[in-house]
Amino acid sequence: MQRIGVFVCWCGSNIAGTVDVKAVAEALKAEPGVVFSTDYQYMCSQAGQDMIKESVREHKLTGIVICSCSPRMHEATFRKTAAAAGLNPYMVEIANIREQCSWVHKEMPIGTEKAIILGKAAVAKVNLNTPLTPGESPVTKRALVIGGGIAGIQTALDIADAGFPVDIVEKKPTIGGKMAQLDKTFPTLDCAACILTPKMVDVAQHEKIRIFSYSEVSEVKGFVGNFDVTIKKHARYVKEDVCTGCGACVEKCPMKKVPNEFNLGMDNRPAIYIPFAQAVPKVATIDPNACNMLKNGKCGLCARVCTAGAIDYKQQDEYIQEKYGAIVVATGFNPISMDKFDEFAYNQSKDVITSLEFERLTNAAGPTAGKLLRPSDGKHPxxxxxxxxxxxxxxxxxxxxxxxxxxICCMYTAKHAMLTRDxxxxxxxxxxxxxxxxxGKSFDEFYRRAVEEYxxxxxxxxxxxxxPQGDKxxxxxxxxxxNKQLHIDADLVVLAAAIEPDKSARPLATMLTASMDTNDFFTEAHPKLRPVESPTAGVFLSGTCQGPKDIPETVSQAGAAASKVIGLLAKDKLKGNPCVAHSNEQMCNGCSSCERVCPYGAITYEDKEFRMPDRTTAIRRVAAVNPAVCQGCGACTVACPSGAMDLRGFMNEQIMAEVDAICK
Amino acid sequence: MNKSYLQEDLLRMSGVNPRKCMQCGKCSATCPAYDEMEYHPHQFVSMVKNGDIEPLMKSQSLYRCLTCFACVERCPRSVEPAKLVEAVRLAVIRQQGANRMTANDIPALLDEDTPQQLLVSAFRKYTK
Structure with a gap:
């Protein structure tokens, strides 16, 4: 039999205003197992915690029920208190009589009655609690950053500066992402390249950072601290370690009519190309869909002009296996397609462009060398x-x-409008x-400046x-x-297209078993308090893969994600959550129901030898839970048709005892 | 008719929820009959939302709407202003009594200058 202490918190007037706390403490005294019951103004305060510790010693308590706020708020606090008093921290139960009781009821008698019922349920549960010990697993001290835009770059630099090795996987031939395509950045108007390219160089030169460009993640296995990742390095037909980036091949390539994706198709590039002058790594890449040599074996000019001998037409895709302790997703965004917006004539006229195309048109390294000219006729609009x-x-x-x-559109449009007028x-x-x-800081002032000064x-x-009509x-x-309808004869129309997560995000989320919202943005573990962590342990979020954000916000979030990664990699062992699922092998019939519903991939099946009642042995297929991966969501316990799955700390028996206590 | 009852009736008839409107004005920006109308599509939405329906019922704007449905097509919030215009028109017709159009009336209205779309809409409007 447990010796249970009940502690009812007033939370100032938060609880005591609608719940008669003394009556609750008194009523719970009569519950089975309860040997001590009291109330206090602020249970979470130092004095309150000391009182709990004192009571544990004095009354030799084996279990504790705290009637207070939500366990999300202070469960960890009271578990620490219990541990300090020599109790197993998992012998503490919280009855939430604030968020789910005092805050939702107005009348004292009703609030008090409900608080007593909630307290009884918690007491019934503690009676069946067993001490739990979290398991431990080692941590691979290396991080993977998926995406090499400003988010991935900043995260990688911050992690590497703390002394941990980092790999960046970028699917394009160069890192830099969208920021590399921008002209100026709001609200201070510094040039994007001037502030980004030094960071790209830092990444390239950092001894702790490796860049896998023109690569993608093709498989992820394992769990927090121990991810096994396969990286597919696409053949670029140029030896990365030999190429000097001199550009002779780019100049001589006869196939010069390939739409240049870096300038959003507004000009052309050769079949062998370096996306832009400050590319990192500054290595040429052959586009296999455009290169004559690769398509039909006729050409080979680049190999002849390359003095370094870097061209390799026979290069194959390469698969690299690596272990990581933490994974940061920084897959970024793209503007949406304008195909469904016929009313703006984007597909009818070259002079209807998106804002990102406008960035290229005003960028000194863009197709017009920074002169704002119409794409159709090269005239000034x-x-x-x-x-x-x-x-x-x-x-x-x-x-x-x-x-x-x-x-981001309001601010970049104000920027475009202002710079054009300037x-x-x-x-x-x-x-x-x-x-x-x-x-945002200095944002509204910036917009007002566009209106008032410009x-x-x-x-x-x-x-x-x-x-489109004539050249207008x-x-x-x-x-x-x-209250008017306006008719304007414009020379150029610029559409602030919505942004959406990169298309690679969805398959990646599936590989990582990380959750996403309906818009394919990655979901945070908590929208306010854990904004850079995915609910999947060991997976972190950086930049626009989590939601639309501008550069200052992206950089802050990138740093925050890095600090979380550093916190994880700094540990030698990871303490797991002991409230994980476990399967009763005697009852398991190997049906795979649990494996199918597990969102974390924590359940595997193994063939085990069992002694049968007639003294023979038989091999049966039974479920096994990896406690380091299991997050304790409980989906498997519900799915299991034979009742073999149970969740430690939330056993079916305990839940039923709670229900019984409530219905009594 | 009671004002709030009329408003409720209009919303039920049209199936439009004017609270979805974010007042971007794209309906009025796209309306080909804009210059002919005293109250413009976005005003129909906000006036019905505010229960300010009498002026709409008296306005000639009701009959200037071509029911081309450009506003319905372009509205980013799926508010469907044309359906609201049509509902107000219908409310007026119901108050007037049975002046319905039949298929027999159509041949007399045909002439080369009248767009057939107009007859189709007129038939739709006046047969309910």
Missing amino acids: HTIVFVQCVGSRCDSCAQKGKEYCSK KYPDTEVYVFYIDVRTP DVHYIKGMVGKVT LKVQASDLLS
């Missing part, structure tokens, strides 16, 4: 219309676009907006349609504040 919220904030039934606000004062710039959303015409209303784009739009 005199009237530019910016359209905000294209595909953002759409209703889910609209079947096109996204429900969320893409967050460089080309003879240009009329219109911005059509629904709302201008500029929360005379950008901000018009509340949406553009209804864009019709007829823009028909609402001006809601003056």
